Amino acid sequence: MAVTENAPAPKRERWTAQWLELYDEVVTTGLCTGCAGCVIACPHDVIGYDHSSGGYRPFHLEEELGPDDCIHGQKGCTSCTRACPRFRTWETEADTFLFGRERLPAELSGIGKDIVLARAADPALAAAGQDGGLVSAILLWAMEHGYIDAALVSYLEGDGTSWKARPGVARTPEDVLAAAGSRYTYSANNLAYDDAVEGGADKICLVGMGCMTSAPPVMKNRKIGKVGRRFALNIGLLCSKTFDDAIFEELFEAKYGLKKQDMVKMNIKGVFQIWMRNGDYHEVPLKECHAWTREGCTRCPDFAAEHADISTGGIGAFNDWTLTVIRTDVGREIMDGMIRDGVIETRPGDDDPGAIDLMQKLSRKSRKRWPETAVAAPGAVPPLPPKVAPAAGA
Numbered sequence: 001m002a003v004t005e006n007a008p009a010p011k012r013e014r015w016t017a018q019w020l021e022l023y024d025e026v027v028t029t030g031l032c033t034g035c036a037g038c039v040i041a042c043p044h045d046v047i048g049y050d051h052s053s054g055g056y057r058p059f060h061l062e063e064e065l066g067p068d069d070c071i072h073g074q075k076g077c078t079s080c081t082r083a084c085p086r087f088r089t090w091e092t093e094a095d096t097f098l099f100g101r102e103r104l105p106a107e108l109s110g111i112g113k114d115i116v117l118a119r120a121a122d123p124a125l126a127a128a129g130q131d132g133g134l135v136s137a138i139l140l141w142a143m144e145h146g147y148i149d150a151a152l153v154s155y156l157e158g159d160g161t162s163w164k165a166r167p168g169v170a171r172t173p174e175d176v177l178a179a180a181g182s183r184y185t186y187s188a189n190n191l192a193y194d195d196a197v198e199g200g201a202d203k204i205c206l207v208g209m210g211c212m213t214s215a216p217p218v219m220k221n222r223k224i225g226k227v228g229r230r231f232a233l234n235i236g237l238l239c240s241k242t243f244d245d246a247i248f249e250e251l252f253e254a255k256y257g258l259k260k261q262d263m264v265k266m267n268i269k270g271v272f273q274i275w276m277r278n279g280d281y282h283e284v285p286l287k288e289c290h291a292w293t294r295e296g297c298t299r300c301p302d303f304a305a306e307h308a309d310i311s312t313g314g315i316g317a318f319n320d321w322t323l324t325v326i327r328t329d330v331g332r333e334i335m336d337g338m339i340r341d342g343v344i345e346t347r348p349g350d351d352d353p354g355a356i357d358l359m360q361k362l363s364r365k366s367r368k369r370w371p372e373t374a375v376a377a378p379g380a381v382p383p384l385p386p387k388v389a390p391a392a393g394a
């Protein structure tokens with residue numbers, strides 16, 4: 001049918017999908033990452049979350065209709081599917097909401113304005129961070145300048161020796177510092193949302209891997225209401241996988257005799273690096289760790305946290321700088337403000353072209369995990385250029 005100038009804009013189809021569809025299309029198909037977006041979005045509090053090893057999944061708390069249906073959904077509630085950043089066309093929706101267009105297949109690491117290397121100017125903050133301490137510096141500056149009043153971050157349980165990551169709220173500079181650094185097991189930071197709101201927060205920053213940071217734009221695009229609107233800033237962590245908590249006992253301790261209570265820091269740079277309390281340093285080959293990959297990561301297509309305002313990573317030649325992708329206007333504004341105030345140092349991303357190439361390569365690899373049976377876009381990648389045969393005699 002021809003569209004005339006005066007024709008009304010096509011109506012959005014009515015959104016009717018509820019837990020029934022979420023369970024059938026995401027939770028039980030392996031697409032669910034355990035991001036907990038659905039849990040915090042549910043206005044009836046009937047979605048629980050399993051934090052245990054082998055879990056990291058939402059489940060329905062009410063028994064009337066069994067695990068796969070919801071009485072509130074039957075009556076018209078659709079909040080959980082509106083929040084889920086793996087439900088149906090989540091990627092094109094988040095792209096279009098944030099950037100006004102879809103990602104091109106060649107944009108393997110997502111749409112961005114600029115790539116820089118950055119680190120906190122305060123050496124103590126840079127040292128506390130996993131790479132350049134940029135994420136913690138952003139949280140401090142954004143709190144001080146009224147962009148946010150709390151952040152959803154990750155802490156370690158108890159005195160830290162359990163290495164069990166848990167979501168929590170950072171409201172003060174001390175909280176931000178206590179949460180700095182990376183843990184490579186899962187922490188569904190979204191779950192700290194209720195705690196932040198109960199503490200009076202209205203402008204919330206989410207820190208998390210791509211699985212989590214796609215939730216706020218998806219929520220906003222699907223008009224979920226207040227839960228979405230409170231997300232004022234979204235800081236992404238580049239990520240190819242997280243490990244099941246069992247890796248500590250079953251690999252590090254069983255094979256290498258490394259007890260988690262003696263570990264003080266870990267990082268992944270081609271190998272799993274572990275620093276011990278007594279000053280020892282160990283490397284565990286990544287291929288030995290793969291068997292402990294958390295199930296929720298095995299179909300995740302997003303390495304570069306493509307729907308964050310600012311995405312951050314540690315790959316590249318410079319260990320004490322954070323590889324930083326500035327994606328949105330608010331991300332740009334915050335980075336410019338921090339540079340102006342002298343709280344961070346930056347250098348061009350082109351200083352480390354290998355890091356950008358590696359980000360592209362790892363993004364391509366992650367995209368291939370997206371199953372062909374699901375909505376196509378997140379898996380779209382351009383073909384690799386043909387290999388050039390070496391010239392005769394070379």
Ligand SMILES: Cc1cc2nc3c(=O)[nH]c(=O)nc-3n(C[C@H](O)[C@H](O)[C@H](O)COP(=O)(O)OP(=O)(O)OC[C@H]3O[C@@H](n4cnc5c(N)ncnc54)[C@H](O)[C@@H]3O)c2cc1C
Nearest residue numbers: 129130131132133134135136153154181183239313314315
């Ligand atoms: C599970 C995981 C996998 C990662 N994989 C890669 C990778 O493959 N390649 C790469 O380049 N970079 C990866 N990163 C990102 C990298 O480790 C740094 O987080 C990033 O470079 C920012 O460093 P920073 O010094 O600026 O951050 P910091 O100032 O140290 O702040 C880090 C923030 O991350 C939060 N955080 C820590 N652990 C977790 C967790 N498990 N879940 C949720 N939030 C958490 C902290 O609470 C803190 O607020 C990964 C991070 C995580 C958490």
Ligand code: SF4
Nearest residue numbers: 032035036037038084
């Ligand atoms: S991906 Fe996140 S929002 Fe979707 S079902 Fe899983 S936990 Fe819920």
Ligand code: SF4
Nearest residue numbers: 211239240241297300
């Ligand atoms: S690979 Fe990283 S971003 Fe993807 S689901 Fe796992 S933790 Fe989330």
